Each structure stands twice: as C-alpha cells, then as structure tokens.
Amino acid sequence: xxxxELKGICKSFPHAKGNLRVLEDxxxxxxxxxxxxxxxxxxxxxxxxxxIVNGLMQPTAGQxxxxxxxxxxxxxECALVFQSFALMPWLSVKANIEIGLEARGLPPAEREKRxxxxxxKVGLDGFEEAYPRELSGGMKQRVGLARxxxxxxxxxxxxxxxxxxxxxxxxxxxxxxxxxxxxxxxPVHNIIIVTHIIEEAVELADRILVLSSGPGRVxxxxxxxxxxxxxxxxxxxxALTDKVFSLIEERA
Amino acid sequence: MAMNKTDTRRANSVILPMLAxxxxxxxxxxxxxxxxxxxxxxxxxxxxxxxxxxxxFCSFSRMTAAYILALAFSLVYGLLAARGAMWERVLIPAxxxxxxxxxxxxxPAAIFFFVALAHGSRFxxxxxAVFLIFTSQAWNMxxxxxxxxxxxPNDSLEALDAFGATGWLRLKxxxxxxxxxxxVYNSILxxxxxxxxxxxxxxxxxxxxxxxxxxxxSYLMTAAEKGRTGEQVAGLLTLLAIIIxxxxxxxxxxxxxxxxxxxxxxxxxxxxxxAIGMLGALGAVGPVILRSVRAAFRPILRAIHGALATxxxxxxxxxxxxxxxxxxxxxxxxxxxxxFAAYGAIKGTxxxxxxxxxxxxxxxxxxxxxxxxxxxxxxxxxxITLAWTIPCAIAASESQIFARRMxxxxxxxxxxPATALFPAIVMFMIRLTGGMNLAxxxxxxxxxxxxxxxxxxxGVSQIPEDLKEAxxxxxxxxxATWRTLTLPALLPSLLTxxxxxxxxxxxxxxxSEYFVYRDTTYKVFGLGAMLDDATYQTGNGLMILxxxxxxxxxxxxxxxxxxxxxxNIATDRYRIDY
Numbered sequence: 001x002x003x004x005e006l007k008g009i010c011k012s013f014p015h016a017k018g019n020l021r022v023l024e025d026x027x028x029x030x031x032x033x034x035x036x037x038x039x040x041x042x043x044x045x046x047x048x049x050x051x052i053v054n055g056l057m058q059p060t061a062g063q064x065x066x067x068x069x070x071x072x073x074x075x076x077e078c079a080l081v082f083q084s085f086a087l088m089p090w091l092s093v094k095a096n097i098e099i100g101l102e103a104r105g106l107p108p109a110e111r112e113k114r115x116x117x118x119x120x121k122v123g124l125d126g127f128e129e130a131y132p133r134e135l136s137g138g139m140k141q142r143v144g145l146a147r148x149x150x151x152x153x154x155x156x157x158x159x160x161x162x163x164x165x166x167x168x169x170x171x172x173x174x175x176x177x178x179x180x181x182x183x184x185x186x187p188v189h190n191i192i193i194v195t196h197i198i199e200e201a202v203e204l205a206d207r208i209l210v211l212s213s214g215p216g217r218v219x220x221x222x223x224x225x226x227x228x229x230x231x232x233x234x235x236x237x238x239a240l241t242d243k244v245f246s247l248i249e250e251r252a
Numbered sequence: 253m254a255m256n257k258t259d260t261r262r263a264n265s266v267i268l269p270m271l272a273x274x275x276x277x278x279x280x281x282x283x284x285x286x287x288x289x290x291x292x293x294x295x296x297x298x299x300x301x302x303x304x305x306x307x308x309f310c311s312f313s314r315m316t317a318a319y320i321l322a323l324a325f326s327l328v329y330g331l332l333a334a335r336g337a338m339w340e341r342v343l344i345p346a347x348x349x350x351x352x353x354x355x356x357x358x359x360p361a362a363i364f365f366f367v368a369l370a371h372g373s374r375f376x377x378x379x380x381a382v383f384l385i386f387t388s389q390a391w392n393m394x395x396x397x398x399x400x401x402x403x404x405p406n407d408s409l410e411a412l413d414a415f416g417a418t419g420w421l422r423l424k425x426x427x428x429x430x431x432x433x434x435x436v437y438n439s440i441l442x443x444x445x446x447x448x449x450x451x452x453x454x455x456x457x458x459x460x461x462x463x464x465x466x467x468x469x470s471y472l473m474t475a476a477e478k479g480r481t482g483e484q485v486a487g488l489l490t491l492l493a494i495i496i497x498x499x500x501x502x503x504x505x506x507x508x509x510x511x512x513x514x515x516x517x518x519x520x521x522x523x524x525x526x527a528i529g530m531l532g533a534l535g536a537v538g539p540v541i542l543r544s545v546r547a548a549f550r551p552i553l554r555a556i557h558g559a560l561a562t563x564x565x566x567x568x569x570x571x572x573x574x575x576x577x578x579x580x581x582x583x584x585x586x587x588x589x590x591x592f593a594a595y596g597a598i599k600g601t602x603x604x605x606x607x608x609x610x611x612x613x614x615x616x617x618x619x620x621x622x623x624x625x626x627x628x629x630x631x632x633x634x635x636i637t638l639a640w641t642i643p644c645a646i647a648a649s650e651s652q653i654f655a656r657r658m659x660x661x662x663x664x665x666x667x668x669p670a671t672a673l674f675p676a677i678v679m680f681m682i683r684l685t686g687g688m689n690l691a692x693x694x695x696x697x698x699x700x701x702x703x704x705x706x707x708x709x710x711g712v713s714q715i716p717e718d719l720k721e722a723x724x725x726x727x728x729x730x731x732a733t734w735r736t737l738t739l740p741a742l743l744p745s746l747l748t749x750x751x752x753x754x755x756x757x758x759x760x761x762x763x764s765e766y767f768v769y770r771d772t773t774y775k776v777f778g779l780g781a782m783l784d785d786a787t788y789q790t791g792n793g794l795m796i797l798x799x800x801x802x803x804x805x806x807x808x809x810x811x812x813x814x815x816x817x818x819x820n821i822a823t824d825r826y827r828i829d830y
Binding site: 051054056074076078079080082084086087088089090091099100102103104131147151 | 827
C-alpha cells in the first residue's frame with residue numbers, strides 16, 4: 001500500500017466569473033521513503049495540492065488517502081515548510097521552533113531539548129534567542145526547516161522552500177537539506193517538494209511530477225536515476241533538466 | 253549623559269504643548285469682552301418633525317463649511333510640512349499638540365472668542381461651531397497629505413526635476429495625485445468625527461449655553477426633553493439617512509476612484525474593490541467633484557507652491573530683477589506674519605498672567621480629586637470596551653463569515669455620531685438610576701469603543717495568511733493560536749485604537765459629566781463637570797483655564813509616559829515585517 005495516495009483531486013475557488021478551477025482530476029501516489037518533486041508553471045496549483053495533502057484545505061472532489069485512511073483534518077504526521085518562512089515575528093528562534101512541539105503537548109523540558117537538537121542540525125547555534133527580523137533570508141528558512149523537522153514528521157512538505165532566497169544561498173541550503181535527509185538518524189521518511197526551479201527538482205528528487213497549468217493535472221511522472229551527489233555539470237543532469245523543461249513548455 | 257538628554261527632551265515634550273495650549277487659551281481670554289458665564293438667552297426651538305429637513309440642512313451646511321476649510325487647511329499645511337526640514341520641525345509637533353487636546357473643552361472658549369469677533373451676533377456662534385468641527389477634521393487629513401508626499405519614492409520626484417517639471421506642474425501631476433488615497437480615507441474619518449462634534453455643540457447650545465444653533469443636535473435634545481419619542485426617532489433616522497446617503501453617493505465612489513492613485517504596485521494580489529451597478533455609475537461623480545474642488549483650490553495652491561519652490565530649473569535668460577523682487581515680497585510677508593504672531597503671543601501672555609493673578613477660588617483644591625474621579629470613569633469605560641471588542645476581533649480572526657457580516661454593521665453603527673444618542677441615553681439612565689454616574693460611563697463608552705473595534709478589525713485583516721496556515725498546519729489549539737498568533741499580531745492595532753479611544757474618551761467626558769435636561773442640571777463629581785460648571789454657571793475664567801490645563805496635562809502625560817511607550821514596544825516587537 002502506498003503511503004500517500006491522491007485520487008481524482010479537484011479544487012476550485014469562487015471567483016468573479018464563476019469558479020476558478022485550479023486542480024482537475026489530479027492523481028498520484030507516493031511510496032514509503034521517496035523524495036518527490038512537483039514542478040510546473042506558476043499558477044498550476046502546486047501549492048494548493050500541498051495544502052490539500054496537509055489537510056489545510058479540503059478538495060472540491062476526490063480524496064487524499066494517508067496510510068489508506070482519508071485525510072479530513074490537519075495531518076499531524078506532516079509538517080510544512082513555507083516559501084515565505086511564516087515565522088512569528090514576535091517569537092525568538094527557539095520559541096518559533098517549539099510551536100509545533102507545544103501543540104503536540106510535549107513538556108517544556110522535552111521541548112527545549114528537542115529544539116536544541118534541531119537548532120544544532122540546521123546550524124543555528126548561537127541564534128536561539130534571536131528574532132526572525134534579525135536574521136538573513138537563508139537563516140530564516142533554516143528556522144522554518146528546523147521548526148518542521150522538530151515535530152519529527154513522517155512526511156516533510158516543502159512549498160517552494162528556496163524560491164525566496166538568492167541563488168547562492170539556495171544552493172547551500174539544498175546541499176544541507178540533502179545531508180539531513182541522508183543522515184542515519186533522520187525521522188523523516190518522505191519529502192514532497194513543490195518548486196518551479198527545474199534544477200532543484202533534478203538535484204534533489206527520486207521522482208519528478210510535472211504538472212500542467214490551468215487547471216493542474218499530472219502530465220509526466222519521471223524517475224530520477226542519477227547517482228548522488230548529483231553534479232549539475234554532468235551529461236545526465238542536463239539531459240533530464242532539458243526534458244522536464246520541454247515537457248512544461250509544451251503544456252504551457 | 254544620554255539619559256539626561258532624553259529626559260530633558262521628554263520634559264520639553266510635555267511642557268511645550270502645555271505652554272502652547274496656555275497661550276492659545278490666553279488669546280481667547282484676551283479677546284473676550286465682558287465677564288460672567290455664557291448667558292445669552294435665545295428663543296427655544298420649536299420642535300416638529302415637519303421642520304426636520306430645515307434642521308438637517310443647517311447641520312449639513314455647517315459640516316460642509318468646516319470640511320472645505322479643513323480640506324484647504326490640510327493641503328496647504330501638509331504640503332508645507334512635507335516641503336522641508338524647517339517647516340516639518342514646526343508643523344508636525346504642532347499637529348501632535350492639537351491632536352492631544354480635548355476639542356470639546358475649547359468650545360465655550362471658542363464661543364466667547366467668535367461671538368466677540370462677530371459683535372454678539374448669531375453668526376459668531378455659527379463660526380464657533382464650524383471652528384470646532386474644523387478642529388476635529390483637519391489634523392488627520394493634514395497628516396495624511398504630509399505622509400503621502402513624504403513617502404513618495406525619491407526617483408519619481410527626481411524624474412520630474414530632471415524634466416524641469418517643477419512648481420505647479422509638479423504639484424498637479426505628482427504631489428496632488430499622490431495625496432488622493434490618504435486624503436479620501438481621512439476625509440471619511442473626518443466626517444465621522446465632525447458629525448460627533450457638530451451634534452455635541454448643538455446639544456451644548458440648547459443645553460447649558462442657551463445659544464440658538466438650529467440643527468439635528470438641538471432638535472434631538474429638545475425632542476428628548478419634551479419626551480417626544482416619535483420625533484426623536486425621526487431625527488435619528490434622518491441623521492442615519494444622511495450618513496448612509498453620503499457614504500453611498502460620495503465616499504464609496506470616491507474610494508474606488510482613489511484606488512487609481514495608489515502608488516504601490518499590487519503585489520499582494522488583493523483585487524481592487526469593484527463598483528457594482530448604481531455605485532459604478534456614481535463612480536463618475538468622483539472626478540467631477542474633484543475637478544471642481546481642484547478648480548477652487550488652484551490659485552491658492554499655485555501661490556503657495558510657487559512661493560516655496562526651492563528647486564527652480566536653471567534658466568540662462570531669466571531676469572535677475574524679478575527674482576529679487578519676489579524675494580523681497582516673500583520676506584515682507586514673513587515679517588508681517590511674524591509681527592502678528594508676536595503681537596498675539598504678547599497680548600495672550602499678558603492676559604494669561606492677569607487671569608492667573610486673580611484670587612484662586614477654593615474649588616481649585618478639588619481639581620486633583622476630580623481628575624481622579626474622571627480617570628476612574630474613563631478606565632471603567634475602557635475596560636468595558638476591551639471586554640467586548642477583543643472577543644469580537646478574535647471571532648473575526650477565526651471566521652471569515654463572522655468578519656464579513658459584522659464589518660458593515662459595525663461601520664454603520666460606528667459612523668453614527670454617538671452624541672446623537674446622548675439625549676436618549678441620559679433620559680433613560682436618569683429615569684432608571686436617578687443620577688448621572690452610570691450614564692456618564694455609558695456616554696464615555698460611546699466615544700471610545702468604535703476606535704478600538706475598527707483598529708482591531710483592521711488588524712485582523714492584516715494577519716498574514718501564511719502565519720495562520722502555519723498555526724493550523726502545526727496543529728495549534730485555539731488557545732495556543734490566540735496566544736502565539738492572534739493576540740500578538742493585534743497588539744499594535746490595539747494600542748493605536750486605545751490611544752485614539754482615550755482621545756475620544758476625554759472629549760466625551762466633558763459632555764458626559766454635566767447634562768442639562770428639562771432645565772435641571774445633572775452632574776457628577778469630575779473634571780469635565782468642573783469645566784462645564786465654570787463655563788456655564790460661574791463664568792470663572794481662572795477655573796476654566798485651570799481645569800482645561802489639568803485635563804491637557806493629564807492627556808499629554810498619559811500619552812507620553814504610557815501610551816507612546818507601550819506603542820513603541822508594540823511596534824518594535826510585534827510588528828509584522830519578517
């Protein structure tokens with residue numbers, strides 16, 4: 001049984017001229033242990049899909065099955081990393097990371113210990129008491145990542161996590177994400193990452209889903225067999241990038 | 253060392269406004285002819301619903317006159333303040349002072365002044381009323397103009413400079429359009445405030461002051477005194493109809509039209525408000541109104557701006573004599589202005605000292621206690637305000653449907669001048685409790701609550717969607733969401749609302765501690781009642797001066813030492829800017 005299964009997901013929003021269909025008949029499965037990247041042009045409903053998987057939104061039609069059970073509320077075995085970081089500006093780095101732990105009812109001592117572990121893991125040592133506005137973009141997203149990892153989710157959902165950062169910072173953070181993902185003590189079993197940067201998808205994912213735009217549906221499901229660490233100067237990398245690019249261009 | 257510096261500055265920031273207020277007051281007294289209280293017996297109004305259109309017309313004309321003055325003032329003042337550092341340093345603190353002064357307290361003083369000026373004719377009372385409404389409308393509009401010009405991106409100013417488009421062209425093509433959105437928004441607020449004070453001074457006129465000031469306020473008061481419920485309701489409905497008509501016919505089309513002038517690029521993706529049906533058709537009214545307003549102001553603005561244009565394009569063929577002549581005229585005008593200001597200040601100070609040298613009445617010793625009593629009433633009204641507005645805001649943050657249903661109701665209720673309900677509330681409460689104590693708190697409440705509510709609702713709509721999603725995604729409970737997201741995010745709005753609410757509260761206080769109803773004076777022990785007593789009964793100038801000064805002192809001290817500090821903490825830590 002697949003860990004996660006989307007069956008015929010449709011989502012439309014009320015709009016001035018009738019309904020705006022964002023997703024139509026979107027179906028795919030995610031197997032245990034996979035890192036899946038979802039790419040597509042802007043406005044193809046990638047982020048909406050991710051919110052439906054998390055249970056933040058309910059689909060207009062279709063269903064999401066997690067471990068065979070329909071998701072009809074927030075799925076607490078998932079954790080979301082936001083493009084805009086979504087950190088509470090009035091809380092310190094540590095307090096931001098403890099949000100999810102507090103929601104799960106962990107006692108204060110345990111929260112502090114766990115937050116410390118993940119602060120260390122994302123390289124934020126010494127910034128525990130800093131406020132988000134004092135941090136650079138890259139540091140903020142490290143907080144966002146630590147906050148999501150700290151709840152030790154089975155599935156990590158990432159919504160354009162590196163798109164708001166400059167290119168060099170994004171490269172560093174991608175490498176760090178891979179290091180964390182491949183570490184032996186990693187509690188996360190799956191990552192679903194939504195992105196419009198094709199190189200990002202090719203570099204990170206085991207599988208790439210290409211979505212068409214307006215309304216979004218899966219147009220290609222590609223396996224990425226390149227050995228890690230993947231070098232963007234190698235032949236296979238570029239060939240795959242070009243392929244994904246032309247798939248998106250065809251449908252746009 | 254650094255400590256000392258801020259301390260002196262803080263002391264200055266209290267003393268300077270006090271001094272300014274004292275001088276303004278003294279000026280009033282200097283021009284006041286004859287002593288005694290305000291006793292100018294005017295024929296009582298004959299109240300009949302048939303005359304309602306006439307009363308409504310009177311009130312509306314006063315509002316319009318005051319608004320046109322306020323608009324002219326705010327454009328000139330705001331543009332001047334945004335012009336350069338020197339103007340800014342004088343004009344902006346001056347507005348700060350003007351805003352922290354309870355305007356209603358100055359109504360009697362204004363009547364003295366303007367009646368003397370108009371040699372005792374009714375026109376003087378009219379001028380006083382228009383002046384009072386003007387003071388409630390002008391400050392926020394002027395600040396709006398100032399902020400709009402100050403926040404203009406430098407490159408667009410430079411672009412115009414580079415093309416040699418200075419003076420009138422620059423004003424017409426850049427500065428004025430940039431002011432439109434904030435000016436329209438603040439005009440709406442100013443009309444709401446204006447109605448409040450208009451009704452207040454009409455009520456004062458028939459109540460304690462016995463002046464003839466026909467209008468909706470005096471009509472409502474007289475109807476309440478005569479116990480004519482039907483006519484009271486008719487009056488309230490007329491007022492409501494005017495407010496709603498103004499909103500639909502003028503403010504909504506103007507707001508839609510003003511959207512065009514927003515300077516920022518639409519990045520948030522929020523769709524602009526869409527005009528529907530009749531409103532859309534009425535949208536055409538906006539430009540017409542603006543065109544005529546602009547035509548009326550053009551000469552004044554042109555002159556002001558021309559006089560102040562510091563960046564003149566280089567012109568090789570310009571005659572140097574013209575420039576010199578203009579400079580001489582400018583210096584002459586400034587000197588004349590300075591002379592009048594100095595003359596007024598000296599005369600005012602002399603009058604102030606003379607007033608202070610009078611024997612101090614025994615009642616002076618009660619001022620601190622009275623201030624305490626009034627403070628307690630204010631605090632009670634504030635706590636009631638918080639008790640219902642915060643839950644409302646939380647509910648609005650949790651349910652879009654609740655927020656959407658509640659907004660228009662709150663808007664109509666809030667734009668209804670609470671002073672119009674004063675006669676009914678007082679009548680009801682006096683019958684119920686036999687005294688003014690509870691009525692007084694209720695009246696203060698009506699002057700406070702909407703400011704807090706509207707600021708909170710605006711705050712709710714500004715909580716970023718991604719933060720809400722993050723709270724839900726991590727499974728935060730309702731309580732945890734309030735604690736980590738909703739309440740911290742609302743703190744700056746709560747403080748802004750509270751500061752304005754206390755300002756409104758002090759004004760309401762003056763009206764709410766002293767009420768003349770069926771020729772009986774109902775009053776409670778408090779600062780507002782003391783001021784009213786001194787003004788309408790004893791006519792003791794010294795007491796008026798001292799009560800007003802202590803009120804201004806309390807207001808300014810509270811603002812500087814409490815509210816501003818809290819506000820700075822809130823905006824420092826709880827602003828949303830990650």
